[in-house]
Amino acid sequence: MKDVAARAGVGLKTVSRVVNDEPGVTPDTERRVREAIDALGFRRNDSARVLRKGRTASIGLVLEDLADPFYGSLSRAVEEVARAHGALLINGSSAEDPERERELALALCARRVDGLIVIPAGRDHRYLEPEIRAGIATVFVDRPAGRIDADTVLSDSFGGTRAGTAHLIAHGHRRIGFIGDRPGIHTAAERLRGYRAALTDAGLPLDDARVSQGSTAPERVRSAALAMLGGPEPVTALVAGNNRVTVTAVRVLAERERPVALVGFDDLDLADLLGITVVAQDAAALGRTAAERLFRRLEGAADAPEQVTLATRLIPRGSGEIPPSP
Amino acid sequence: MKDVAARAGVGLKTVSRVVNDEPGVTPDTERRVREAIDALGFRRNDSARVLRKGRTASIGLVLEDLADPFYGSLSRAVEEVARAHGALLINGSSAEDPERERELALALCARRVDGLIVIPAGRDHRYLEPEIRAGIATVFVDRPAGRIDADTVLSDSFGGTRAGTAHLIAHGHRRIGFIGDRPGIHTAAERLRGYRAALTDAGLPLDDARVSQGSTAPERVRSAALAMLGGPEPVTALVAGNNRVTVTAVRVLAERERPVALVGFDDLDLADLLGITVVAQDAAALGRTAAERLFRRLEGAADAPEQVTLATRLIPRGSGEIPPSP
DNA sequence: CTGAAAGCGCTAACAT
DNA sequence: ATGTTAGCGCTTTCAG
Numbered sequence: 001m002k003d004v005a006a007r008a009g010v011g012l013k014t015v016s017r018v019v020n021d022e023p024g025v026t027p028d029t030e031r032r033v034r035e036a037i038d039a040l041g042f043r044r045n046d047s048a049r050v051l052r053k054g055r056t057a058s059i060g061l062v063l064e065d066l067a068d069p070f071y072g073s074l075s076r077a078v079e080e081v082a083r084a085h086g087a088l089l090i091n092g093s094s095a096e097d098p099e100r101e102r103e104l105a106l107a108l109c110a111r112r113v114d115g116l117i118v119i120p121a122g123r124d125h126r127y128l129e130p131e132i133r134a135g136i137a138t139v140f141v142d143r144p145a146g147r148i149d150a151d152t153v154l155s156d157s158f159g160g161t162r163a164g165t166a167h168l169i170a171h172g173h174r175r176i177g178f179i180g181d182r183p184g185i186h187t188a189a190e191r192l193r194g195y196r197a198a199l200t201d202a203g204l205p206l207d208d209a210r211v212s213q214g215s216t217a218p219e220r221v222r223s224a225a226l227a228m229l230g231g232p233e234p235v236t237a238l239v240a241g242n243n244r245v246t247v248t249a250v251r252v253l254a255e256r257e258r259p260v261a262l263v264g265f266d267d268l269d270l271a272d273l274l275g276i277t278v279v280a281q282d283a284a285a286l287g288r289t290a291a292e293r294l295f296r297r298l299e300g301a302a303d304a305p306e307q308v309t310l311a312t313r314l315i316p317r318g319s320g321e322i323p324p325s326p
Numbered sequence: 327m328k329d330v331a332a333r334a335g336v337g338l339k340t341v342s343r344v345v346n347d348e349p350g351v352t353p354d355t356e357r358r359v360r361e362a363i364d365a366l367g368f369r370r371n372d373s374a375r376v377l378r379k380g381r382t383a384s385i386g387l388v389l390e391d392l393a394d395p396f397y398g399s400l401s402r403a404v405e406e407v408a409r410a411h412g413a414l415l416i417n418g419s420s421a422e423d424p425e426r427e428r429e430l431a432l433a434l435c436a437r438r439v440d441g442l443i444v445i446p447a448g449r450d451h452r453y454l455e456p457e458i459r460a461g462i463a464t465v466f467v468d469r470p471a472g473r474i475d476a477d478t479v480l481s482d483s484f485g486g487t488r489a490g491t492a493h494l495i496a497h498g499h500r501r502i503g504f505i506g507d508r509p510g511i512h513t514a515a516e517r518l519r520g521y522r523a524a525l526t527d528a529g530l531p532l533d534d535a536r537v538s539q540g541s542t543a544p545e546r547v548r549s550a551a552l553a554m555l556g557g558p559e560p561v562t563a564l565v566a567g568n569n570r571v572t573v574t575a576v577r578v579l580a581e582r583e584r585p586v587a588l589v590g591f592d593d594l595d596l597a598d599l600l601g602i603t604v605v606a607q608d609a610a611a612l613g614r615t616a617a618e619r620l621f622r623r624l625e626g627a628a629d630a631p632e633q634v635t636l637a638t639r640l641i642p643r644g645s646g647e648i649p650p651s652p
Numbered sequence: 653c654t655g656a657a658a659g660c661g662c663t664a665a666c667a668t
Numbered sequence: 669a670t671g672t673t674a675g676c677g678c679t680t681t682c683a684g
Contacts, residue, residue, distance in 0.1 A: 001677065011655035016679065024653055041456035046436045047382065048677035050373045051660050058416075058437075065402060067610075069595075072398035076391060079419055088433060090384075090416045093405055107414065110372045111384075130367035247595065254599055269395075269573065270596050273580055284393075327661065337671040342663065350669055374661035377676050655684080660677105667672070 001042065008036035019044050050112070058082075059115045059294065060108030061091040062101055070243060070266060070283045071119070074141070077287030078117060085295050087114065098122025109136055115294045117141055117287075123184065125150070137297035141290040143186040144307070151297070152307045153290040155281040157187045157265075160312035161194030162201075164263035164279045165239055167314055169202045173237040173261060173324050177210040177228040179221055179249065180241025188213060191241045191265060210235055221248040229260065236324035237261035243268060250276060250319075261322040267315065277320025281312045327368065334362035345370050376438070384408075385620065386434030387417040388427055389445040396569060396592060396609045397445070400467070403613030404443060411621050413440065424448025435462055441620045443467055443613075449510065451476070463623035467616040469512040470633070477623070478633045479616040481607040483513045483591075486638035487520030488527075490589040490605045491565055493640055495528045499563040499587060499650050503536040503554040505547055505575065506567025514539060517567045517591060536561055547574040555586065562650035563587035569594060576602060576645075587648040593641065603646025607638045 005015045010029060017025050018033040025033075036042075050056045061078055063071045079089045090108060094101035101121040105128060108116055115137040118125070123146040132138050132150070139151040161178075168176050178195045181188035192213065196206055209231075212224035225248070228235045238253070238260060240246040246264030253260050264271070267280040289308060314320075327345075331338045336355060343351050344359040351359075362368075376382045387404055389397045405415045416434060420427035427447040431454060434442060441463040444451070449472040458464050458476070465477040487504075494502050504521045507514035518539065522532055535557075538550035551574070554561045563586060564579070566572040572590030579586050590597070593606040615634060640646075 005655095012677095013655055013679085014653090017654090020679090026653065029653085041460070043432070043436055043457070043460075045377075045438060045677055047373060047376045047438050048660090049679075051371075051377050051662085051677080052679045054660080056373065066392070066405065067395070067399040067402040069393070069395045069398060072395060073393040076393040076419060079392065088416055088418065088437070090414055092414065093402060106369070110369055111414070112371060112373050131369070134367065134369075250596070250599060268596065269594065270576070270600060273576060273600060274596060338661095339663080339672080340670060343670085346663090352669065355669080371661055374676090375663075377661080377678085378663045380676080653684105656682090658679105658681080660679085662676085663674105664676105665672100665674085668670080 001044070004033065004036045004040055004042050007040065008032045054112075055114055056112050057086055058088040058090055058111075058113050059117065059291075060105070060111075060113040061089055061117045061119075062094055062104050062108070063091060063119045064096050064121060065093050066091065068243075069269070073283035074119075074287035077284040078291040081288055081291035081295065085298075094119075094121040096121045098124075102127055106131075112136075115139070115298055117290050117294060118145075119143060120145060120186075122146060137294055139290045139294045139297070141286055149305050151290075151293050151305045153286055153293065154307070154309045155187070155286060156309050156312050157190035158194040158197070160265060160279040160281065160314075161191040161239055161241070162198045163194075163312070163314050164265070164277075164320070165195045165198035166201065167277070167316070167320055168237045168239070168261055168263060169198060169204070171237075171261065171321055171323060174204060175207075175210065175233060175235045175324075176204075176237045176239060177212070177225075177235035178239045178241065179212045179224050179228075179245050181213065181216050181245070183213045188241055195239050213241075216242060216244040216248075218244075218248045218251075221245050222252055225249055225252045229256065235260070237263075237320075237322075240264045242266055246276065246278065250274060258325050259322050261324070262319040263314075264319075272317055275318030277315065277317045279312050279314050282310060285310055327370070329366055330359065330362045330368050333366065334358045381440055382438050383412055384414040384416055384437075384439050385441045385443065385617075386431070386437075386439040387415055387443045387445075388420055388430050388434070389417060390422050390447060391419050392417065394569075395595070399609035400445075400613035403610040404617040407614055407617035407621065411624075420445075420447040422447045424450075428453055432457070435460075438462075441465070441624055443616050443620060444471075445469060446471060446512075448472060463620055465616045465620045465623070467612055475631050477616075477619050477631045479612055479619065480633070480635050481513070481612060482635050482638050483516035484520040484523070486591060486605040486607065486640075487517040487565055487567070488524045489520075489638070489640050490591070490603075490646070491521045491524035492527065493603070493642070493646055494563045494565070494587055494589060495524060495530070497563075497587065497647055497649060500530060501533075501536065501559060501561045501650075502530075502563045502565060503538070503551070503561035504565045504567065505538045505550050505554075505571050507539065507542050507571070509539045514567055521565050539567075542568060542570040542574075544570075544574045544577075547571050548578055551575055551578045555582065561586070563589070563646075563648075566590040568592055572602065572604065576600060584651050585648050587650070588645040589640075590645075598643055601644030603643045604641050605638050606641050608636060611636055
């Protein structure tokens, strides 16, 4: 910039004015400056600008795994909102590791992102308190923040599995299994709660042998499913606690001759062709809502932290309407 | 930092030393500094650090759409490599719009990312020449750079559809259709070329009525497929040019009573259950390879730009082995 | 309409 | 072992 000023024979500030389209420059001076800019291949260094202005025009998103289509859609929705506000999005995957989540979030804060959206892996976010106090607006999505009060956007996990399970009961099922993610994960716990609520609503007994929580690795889900499908009183229907569980469940059930009903959580590509009944949540709406909330904060909204819950939707496609086999 | 120094009663540089784990500080002084840091909730401002050091420890990735699982996996693989090198990843979606690609890439350069990985939407990347000259290492993935010489990592699109088409021919098909993405997209053109090469290899005629290129929007793909499946000489097999086309093709074929063979490009979740034969490319390997190349450049590798092509793999699952129906 | 000077928060280089 | 000074490239302030 100094070089540009020298070459154009003007002061530093004049170049700054031209670069930022500020008023108060004669068309002729502006032309000379632009020529110098082109000749020197100059481009403003935003790092320096940020240092001076205090705002980075960027926001951070900490999620679990960008390769999971659910988070991919969510991230894309956040990006669109950020773009509408002239901000860039930096995202990082925590791989469901609380320590990594923390590192990432703090690294983003050190870069002075204007705001932060976090899909929590851990259950204690007090480490963000100083950052939030220092002015970094923060919104939690998909799972609630741990031990701090902050804006949160969730899907109605409880209502979702409750409806899905009730749907199976309405189709005559009495022995229904539930396979979900690790119990420490808030959504996993909520979904289990919804499943149990539906059974209780219908006056059916709760049987721990029909509930399995843990890693969503295919092998674990497979063996959990097989255990429930065997024995003297096999389940006639399954509720899958998330998209990865649904996928494995579909695979396992496809190998059995006796038909077993299934309601999955999260929609899947091609689920319509496979006739998989699911409780769908809207990843894009989750991301959009959180991002809009964040930018409202950045624009100065100072009301109390708010918790929003987005509805889920049961989509019957066949697998959830299979009657119990005797 | 100044405040920390004052509070701890030490010089500025001493605080800097502690914050950066540099040697030359008495344990006792260090303790005092750390106390002050905690008391003040201080965290280093990386913007200032970047300005001084010249490196941002971040790289940029411009891709088409983060919500597409193919790019999601690719991005995640890039992120892992970046993380191993202590760098953050900033990604942006071009939405297949060359102008938006340009804006994004230049915005990333203005933030002085250390390097840039681009999945081109446009066909002319000369706009990046000044940036590259200014030291921003750049690698292109999935599609080649336009009109500039740069490191590039591609999948073997040509070989992929050639093998896929040959597979259908080996199973007795003579009238095979091809539905692909817009012809301006390099991979789309290469895949069409592979399809044609296989037909020519087998001494089969090329018939333009059996080729359709254009948007991958479901309606367009659907009508293209229906056109090829009708008429006096309907195709007995289809080659789909990418994952979105494959999905729509599967839907259309599922509605027909007469079986039609299908080979898709790009693997899909649940494709095994649906028995869809595909030519799979490895999105993660693409991202990893590109990112490794980028960091090698950042570490000073100055050899001539290099073009790498990664093999694709035909996975037979049933749909590609259906014999032609008379 | 234009420019000179100060300083954003940090680190490199050089004292002490 | 610790402190001082200069300056990264820009914007802000204020004076011409």
